[in-house]
Amino acid sequence: MEKEQVLKLTDDNFKEEVINSELPVVVDFWAPWCMPCRMISPIIEEIAKEYEDKVKVGKLNVDEAPHTASFYGIMAIPTLLIFKGGEVKEKIVGVISKETLASKIASYI
Template sequence: MIHATSETWNSEVLESELPVFVDFWAEWCGPCRMVGPAVEQLSQALEGRVKVAKVNVDESPEIAARYGVWSIPSLLLFKGGKEIGRTVGAAPREAYARFIEQTLA
């Protein structure tokens, strides 16, 4: 799992060869903490097929603002440097896995 920042955003997400599933979160966000383990499990399950990254909105607010992330957790899927899907709110790992598979299909 990658912790993307303003410095690494372009290289890790926008220029990635693989699709990238990005979790926008914050330390103080209870639902974000609930989502954390599901995102970590997805990172392992999808290794080699989809990159998983986390963006702390308090540390990189300009990235959140650029993509209109006003509610967290927000999970965005990028492919070829463009956002191709978005889901907002806490959900189980299976729901995120389905979202990724359906969006990439």
């Protein structure tokens, strides 16, 4: 069985999967009712496959993980945060192209 490339992040596993990660991590803060979130979802999945061994990619549903979303000041979705060494290095609000996201990720790997 193929392993899931996009991690499902929660308030409970965020520290272990993101903060303590040795790899850079792209976190997509989203909600199922958000249409722009649905637009960026395929891009997130493609990035996860293409950067499988270089970057971790996770999605955090803001309705199911309100504490983490609040802690990082997520006011609009989709918001992407790029973490490296447990710290936020980049914040991207709204839908962006795959190429733009890939170029931002490249500076952290």
